[in-house]
Amino acid sequence: MDLKNRISVIQGDITKIAVDAIVNAANTSLMGGGGVDGAIHRAGGPQILDECRDIIARQGKCNTGEAVITKAGKLPADYVIHTVGPVWNGEKHNEGKLLASCYRNSLEIASNKGIKIISFPNISTGIYHFPKQEAAEIALKTVTDFLSGSDAIHKVIFVCYDEENFSIYSKLIGT
Numbered sequence: 001m002d003l004k005n006r007i008s009v010i011q012g013d014i015t016k017i018a019v020d021a022i023v024n025a026a027n028t029s030l031m032g033g034g035g036v037d038g039a040i041h042r043a044g045g046p047q048i049l050d051e052c053r054d055i056i057a058r059q060g061k062c063n064t065g066e067a068v069i070t071k072a073g074k075l076p077a078d079y080v081i082h083t084v085g086p087v088w089n090g091e092k093h094n095e096g097k098l099l100a101s102c103y104r105n106s107l108e109i110a111s112n113k114g115i116k117i118i119s120f121p122n123i124s125t126g127i128y129h130f131p132k133q134e135a136a137e138i139a140l141k142t143v144t145d146f147l148s149g150s151d152a153i154h155k156v157i158f159v160c161y162d163e164e165n166f167s168i169y170s171k172l173i174g175t
């Protein structure tokens with residue numbers, strides 16, 4: 001399939017999206033928080049937190065740039081992939097590379113699970129203050145590179161909550 005048809009953008013609430021997996025912008029504790037993380041745990045119910053607790057007990061905290069997978073509880077999606085974005089600090093700590101790792105590691109986990117359709121929020125661009133334009137360029141480049149190297153994942157949907165991100169992604173994707 002044409003790469004262009006495999007990437008799309010919509011504006012909305014990622015907890016409402018019925019796809020194989022949605023991605024959560026979590027923190028290293030995996031114990032929930034504000035923003036999209038809070039919304040996912042609220043809507044998905046306690047099963048997600050229970051699985052996160054088991055993961056932390058097994059491997060310790062989830063480092064920035066890494067990702068783990070749980071079932072999605074009461075959400076319409078089947079799985080939640082939790083990834084930890086970098087806190088923006090003026091690119092002093094490799095934030096760009098770490099953000100790219102979030103997207104790449106999430107896609108890697110998804111393709112290993114046989115997931116075909118995955119939705120991403122705009123990782124790090126809320127409470128973690130990553131500049132939105134730069135974050136969108138990194139997200140799109142990382143996803144494009146991954147999809148062009150593998151047919152395992154059929155479709156990636158960027159779910160933008162705020163108007164500014166939706167407008168940035170729409171321009172970059174050309175819709």
Ligand code: AR6
Pocket residue numbers: 012013014015025026027032033034035036037038039085121122123124125126127128129130159160161162165
């Ligand atoms: N659906 C889709 N996107 C959303 C939703 C939603 N329901 N709600 C917010 N967003 P943020 P971060 C967008 O702050 O910057 C948490 O406390 C939002 O507009 O959720 O990675 C975690 O526990 C923004 O564009 O995540 C961490 O401590 C994007 O999601 C910390 O926040 C990301 O904003 C992570 O900060």
